[in-house]
Amino acid sequence: MAAVLGSPLPEPPADRGTEARDSASVRDQQHHSAAAGRAERAAADRRPDVPKLWGRRSVPRYRPAGWSSSGEGLVSPVPPEPYRPLELQEKVFRGAEAIRRGLLTEHQLRSRAWIRLRQDVYADARLKQDHGLVCRGAMLRVPEGVVIAGPSAAWLHGIEFAASFSDEVHVTAPVGWRVSAQRGLRIHVNDLSDREINSIATPPRTTATRTAWDVAVWLPPQRAVPILDAMLHRDVLTRADLNDALRANQGRRGSRKAQTAFAIADPAAGDPLGSQLRTNLVLGGAPPPVLQHPVRFSNGLVVLTDIAWPGHRVAIEQQPHKVAALTMAGWIAIYVPPARAVRDFPAVRCELQMALARRALMAPQTDPGVDTALN
Numbered sequence: 001m002a003a004v005l006g007s008p009l010p011e012p013p014a015d016r017g018t019e020a021r022d023s024a025s026v027r028d029q030q031h032h033s034a035a036a037g038r039a040e041r042a043a044a045d046r047r048p049d050v051p052k053l054w055g056r057r058s059v060p061r062y063r064p065a066g067w068s069s070s071g072e073g074l075v076s077p078v079p080p081e082p083y084r085p086l087e088l089q090e091k092v093f094r095g096a097e098a099i100r101r102g103l104l105t106e107h108q109l110r111s112r113a114w115i116r117l118r119q120d121v122y123a124d125a126r127l128k129q130d131h132g133l134v135c136r137g138a139m140l141r142v143p144e145g146v147v148i149a150g151p152s153a154a155w156l157h158g159i160e161f162a163a164s165f166s167d168e169v170h171v172t173a174p175v176g177w178r179v180s181a182q183r184g185l186r187i188h189v190n191d192l193s194d195r196e197i198n199s200i201a202t203p204p205r206t207t208a209t210r211t212a213w214d215v216a217v218w219l220p221p222q223r224a225v226p227i228l229d230a231m232l233h234r235d236v237l238t239r240a241d242l243n244d245a246l247r248a249n250q251g252r253r254g255s256r257k258a259q260t261a262f263a264i265a266d267p268a269a270g271d272p273l274g275s276q277l278r279t280n281l282v283l284g285g286a287p288p289p290v291l292q293h294p295v296r297f298s299n300g301l302v303v304l305t306d307i308a309w310p311g312h313r314v315a316i317e318q319q320p321h322k323v324a325a326l327t328m329a330g331w332i333a334i335y336v337p338p339a340r341a342v343r344d345f346p347a348v349r350c351e352l353q354m355a356l357a358r359r360a361l362m363a364p365q366t367d368p369g370v371d372t373a374l375n
Contacts, residue, residue, distance in 0.1 A: 082113035084124065092123040092136045118184055131155045131163040138169040138185055139203045146173045147197055148205040149188060150214040151227065156205050159230045161272050162215075170218070172206065188218070208237040213245045216261040217254030224261045225279040229269035239267075268292045270306065274318070277341045277348075278307055284349050286356070289316075295329055303329075312359035316352065332359065 085103045098104045114122045115129070117137035127133055132155065135148055147153075150170035154162035163169075168186045173179045175191050196210040206214065212231060216224045231237050242262045249255055264282050268291035269275045282288060293308040293315075303325050308315040313331045317323045318338065326333035332355040336348050 082111050083108050084113050088124065090124050090127060092117070092121065092127075092133070092140065094140055095120045095122050098122075118182065129165045130160075131165055131167060131169075134165060134167075134184070135169050135203055138171065138182075141182060142171060142173075142179055142185075143177065145177065146171050146179060147192070147199075148203055149211065150186075150206075150218050151223075153205040153211040154215055154227050154231065156201070156203075157208055157211060157231065157236050158234060159227055159236070161230070162227050170214075172214075188214075209241045209245050212237055212242060212262075213249060213258055216258035221257075221261050221264065221279050221283060222276050225264050226269070226272035226275035228261060228265035229267065229275045230272070232265060232267035233269060264288075266291050273338050273341055274306060277316070277336065277345070280345060281307075281349060281352065286349070286352060295326065295331070297325075297329070301325070309356065312356050314352070314355045314359055316348075 083104070087103055088098060095104075095109050099106060099109070109122065113125055115125045117123055117134055118141065121137040121140050123133060123137060131152065135152055135156065139146075139148070148156060148169070149172040151162040151167070152170045168184055170186045170188065171179075172188045172190050172192060175189055177189075179187050181187070192206065192210065196207055198205050198207050205211070208231065212228055215227050218224075219227075228242075232239065242265070246255070246259060246262060249258070264279055266278075269278070270291075278289060278291075287309060289307045289309055290305075291307060293305045293310050295303045295305065297303075303322055305315040305322070305326070306317050314334070315326055315331055316334045316336050317326065318336060320335060323333040323335045334348065334351050334355065340348065
């Protein structure tokens with residue numbers, strides 16, 4: 001049929017192939033746009049200046065009070081500034097009490113101005129961190145009437161190697177008293193008389209004689225004898241005090257163990273390691289030695305032996321020059337430096353046994369008190 005003049009011409013039929021291609025192109029563009037968006041967001045997540053804690057970069061970064069940026073934009077807590085009120089300087093105190101009184105806040109208590117000794121017990125960080133400090137902290141969480149005892153009391157009596165900052169605090173509580181178990185606190189139950197407690201001192205502690213008894217009963221001899229040697233050497237107590245303690249506690253639990261430690265203890269001991277070596281030798285069957293035995297030479301030289309058996313002319317020495325001098329004087333001198341005393345004790349004991357057995361076949365010296373040697 002012919003078209004009417006002046007009417008619009010009809011549109012040609014659509015090409016279905018072209019229409020499909022256009023639709024696929026739109027879908028591809030949408031897919032690439034979505035993929036590009038995901039890639040961009042992933043890249044933003046990996047950037048160091050956008051912390052994952054607070055979301056993507058488009059999310060406003062929120063920092064709580066007390067937090068700040070450090071490094072490459074990472075959010076980290078800000079340590080509180082050290083603040084020491086006058087009432088707490090150089091002191092040991094309960095944290096809850098300081099907060100209750102308004103001297104500190106919980107945030108300030110976590111600053112580097114303080115160190116935590118135990119639960120709810122803090123101290124000025126400028127104080128020396130030794131066993132005396134932990135003793136002061138322990139006494140804040142025990143009832144009145146509990147006293148420092150054993151190796152902790154020995155430290156308070158001036159024997160520094162008896163305990164360290166990380167060791168447990170030994171205390172004695174009266175029978176029937178309830179003391180809650182605490183980490184870092186060793187509780188012993190015993191009724192002490194007034195003459196066995198030094199209540200004037202701060203913190204309160206057992207007397208030197210009672211401390212020596214507790215050390216000998218509670219600790220193995222290898223630890224107890226060096227402490228007893230130091231207490232005798234520094235005149236903290238005397239041999240008569242040890243004898244009095246044995247008589248007063250005769251028949252009690254641990255009396256035989258204390259008697260063994262008291263018998264080995266010697267005020268002439270020079271150092272804790274030598275005391276431990278001597279204790280191991282005696283417990284291993286060696287005869288009791290003599291400490292600081294003088295060996296005089298004709299030229300006036302005097303050599304004081306560390307551990308000696310003068311009747312057999314056998315000695316154990318830690319210094320090479322003394323070993324050489326004693327060997328020239330006809331002694332059997334066994335060189336035992338500190339490292340060997342700890343690491344190679346079985347060989348040291350065997351060497352000593354062989355030396356004593358060898359000299360036992362010879363006639364012993366008539367006067368073992370002082371040796372005179374030719375140079």
